[in-house]
Amino acid sequence: xxxxxxxxxxxxxxxxxxxxxxxxxxxxxxxxxxxxxxxxxxxxxxxxxxxxxxxxxxxxxxxxxxxxxxxxxxxxxxxxxxxxxxxxxxxxxxxxxxxxxxxxxxxxxxxxxxxxxxxxxxxxxxxxxxxxxxxxxxxxxxxxxxxxxxxxxxxxxxxxxxxxxxxxxxxxxxxxxxxxxxxxxxxxxxxxxxxxxxxx
Amino acid sequence: xxxxxxxxxxxxxxxxxxxxxxxxxxxxxxxxxxxxxxxxxxxxxxxxxxxxxxxxxxxxxxxxxxxxxxxxxxxxxxxxxxxxxxxxxxxxxxxxxxxxxxxxxxxxxxxxxxxxxxxxxxxxxxxxxxxxxxxxxxxxxxxxxxxxxxxxxxxxxxxxxxxxxxxx
Numbered sequence: 001x002x003x004x005x006x007x008x009x010x011x012x013x014x015x016x017x018x019x020x021x022x023x024x025x026x027x028x029x030x031x032x033x034x035x036x037x038x039x040x041x042x043x044x045x046x047x048x049x050x051x052x053x054x055x056x057x058x059x060x061x062x063x064x065x066x067x068x069x070x071x072x073x074x075x076x077x078x079x080x081x082x083x084x085x086x087x088x089x090x091x092x093x094x095x096x097x098x099x100x101x102x103x104x105x106x107x108x109x110x111x112x113x114x115x116x117x118x119x120x121x122x123x124x125x126x127x128x129x130x131x132x133x134x135x136x137x138x139x140x141x142x143x144x145x146x147x148x149x150x151x152x153x154x155x156x157x158x159x160x161x162x163x164x165x166x167x168x169x170x171x172x173x174x175x176x177x178x179x180x181x182x183x184x185x186x187x188x189x190x191x192x193x194x195x196x197x198x199x200x
Numbered sequence: 201x202x203x204x205x206x207x208x209x210x211x212x213x214x215x216x217x218x219x220x221x222x223x224x225x226x227x228x229x230x231x232x233x234x235x236x237x238x239x240x241x242x243x244x245x246x247x248x249x250x251x252x253x254x255x256x257x258x259x260x261x262x263x264x265x266x267x268x269x270x271x272x273x274x275x276x277x278x279x280x281x282x283x284x285x286x287x288x289x290x291x292x293x294x295x296x297x298x299x300x301x302x303x304x305x306x307x308x309x310x311x312x313x314x315x316x317x318x319x320x321x322x323x324x325x326x327x328x329x330x331x332x333x334x335x336x337x338x339x340x341x342x343x344x345x346x347x348x349x350x351x352x353x354x355x356x357x358x359x360x361x362x363x364x365x366x367x368x
Contacts, residue, residue, distance in 0.1 A: 020257070040260065044283020051245070051253035052284070058218060058241055058254075059261025079246025083254075087243060176350075179288040183260055192262035200348055 001136040003097050003159045004168070007068070008033050009136065010095060013143045017064040017093075018186065020053035022046070022073035024104040026097055030068050031171040038185040041171050041178065047076030050094065054084055057092040057151075063190060064091050071098040072110050074118065081154070085126030090150040094122075099159045107163030122154040129153035203333050203361055204229045207295075208237065210339035216264045216293075217241060220251035224270025226297035226362045231268055248273035249280040252352075256290045264343075267292060271299035271312040274354065275319070281352045282323060289350040293343050298329060298356035320354060327354040331361055 003025060011033040019039040021027035026049075027041035040056075042049045053067035074080075074096050084094065096118055101107045110116075119132040129149060133139045139157065146155060173181065183194035201209070207230055211219075220243040221231045235242045245251045251267035258265040269277075274296045285292050299306070300313015320327050326349055328342045339355065346353030 042284070044287055045249070045253060045280040048249055048253035048280055048284065051250040052257035054243070055218070055220070055254035055257025055259075055265070056261050057257075058243070059258040059263035059265075063261075077247065077250070080250060083243065083245050083250055175287055176289045179290060186260055186262075190262075194260055194262050196347065200350055 001134075001139065001157075001159050002162065003099055003103075004029055004032070005136055006097065006139060006157045006159055009139055009143065010066075010068070013147050014066065015064065015147065017066040018056065018060070019066045019068055020049050020056060021068040022049040022070045024070065024072070024102075025099070025168070026068045026070040026073070028104070028168040028170050032168050037181045038189060040182050043174055043178075047073050047080070049073060050077060050080035050084065053094075054080070054087060054089065054092060057089040058087060060186070060190060060192070061089070061091055064093070065089075067092065067094045069094060069096045071096060071100065071118065072102050075111055075116075078121065081122055081125035081127070084152055087152075089152055092151045093146065094152065094154045096154070096156050097159055098156050099161050101161045101163070103162060107161060118156045119154070127152060127154045130155075132156040132158060134158050203336065204233050206333060206336040207339065207357075208233050210336055211266060212239070214264060214340050214343040216266050216343075218243065218255070218258045218263050218265040219268060220245055220254040220265065221268040222246075222248050222251060222270075222273055223268075224272065224297050224299070226299070226357065226359065227268050227270060227295065229362075230295070234268070247276065249277035252277050252280050252292055252294075253284060255292045256284055259290055259292070265293070267294045268296075269294065270297045271309065271316050274316065275312060278319065278323065281325065285352050286323070291346045291350050292352050293346045294352060294354045296354050296356055297362065298358050301359055303359050323352075325352045325354060327356060329356045329358060331358045333361065
């Protein structure tokens with residue numbers, strides 16, 4: 001399956017989940033599929049979308065939080081799996097789009113090209129709900145169960161490698177605007193106060 | 201009341217409900233005190249930048265948070281502080297041991313002592329040094345300044361504060 005197909009399918013099953021996306025391909029494809037402002041699209045801090053999503057999930061236990069991660073980002077912060085497993089947030093679901101390459105910089109291979117078993121690493125870290133999904137039909141069949149079960153779960157989406165700089169363009173806003181769009185969206189949805197009475 | 205209890209009391213006063221930490225020996229007693237507090241969610245992390253990103257995510261859930269670490273750990277997460285917190289103007293409040301001071305006679309802290317504050321100045325990250333127990337009450341003001349300035353804010357704890365006067 002292609003990354004776009006997998007992410008389109010995730011988006012169809014998203015329900016009311018708040019998403020946090022790793023920078024690059026994951027963020028760009030999620031934006032293309034959802035155009036959603038109640039998603040946070042990392043533009044930096046590669047590897048740490050996972051930690052950001054965990055902090056959000058712990059702070060908002062009433063909200064389903066989906067992490068749309070990518071293999072290159074996961075490699076940069078494998079320790080996040082230990083922290084996620086230790087916190088056992090029931091509302092957090094971790095998806096990893098595994099294309100084996102750094103797609104947005106031209107498709108160069110990810111470290112340890114083709115040999116890493118991310119699902120085994122997650123099991124070793126203490127995740128009990130772990131899947132590695134190879135094809136679109138399998139993903140379509142398993143997603144309803146993934147969506148309804150308690151987290152934390154870890155799902156690897158094995159997709160085809162594709163090349164090309166910025167195949168899918170990024171979201172059309174960034175920096176502080178992303179902060180305020182995301183924060184205000186969560187304030188509206190959950191009745192919480194992200195920003196104080198003076199707006200900061 | 202010992203200094204760790206005082207700092208904990210002030211963090212409670214700030215409304216902090218989540219703490220993410222990776223210890224060095226100066227902040228370890230504070231971390232263990234927070235870990236025992238049922239009113240604060242404590243997250244032990246594998247790398248200090250995780251604490252930064254966890255606190256940043258918690259910010260969007262409307263939860264006040266603090267990241268606790270040593271000075272060496274702070275140096276490891278400057279990239280994330282710049283590309284996540286500076287880029288998006290997300291406040292993150294860090295409590296950090298001020299290692300490498302003249303009374304910290306550890307050779308492997310020497311560079312941190314010379315370069316940490318110039319590095320923060322280069323990034324334009326505000327900071328405040330707490331050196332005496334009666335200065336601990338400045339923590340709520342520091343926390344509010346962090347939110348107001350919408351960027352990383354480092355509250356340094358000195359050796360004298362956390363370990364007492366050095367013995368010659």
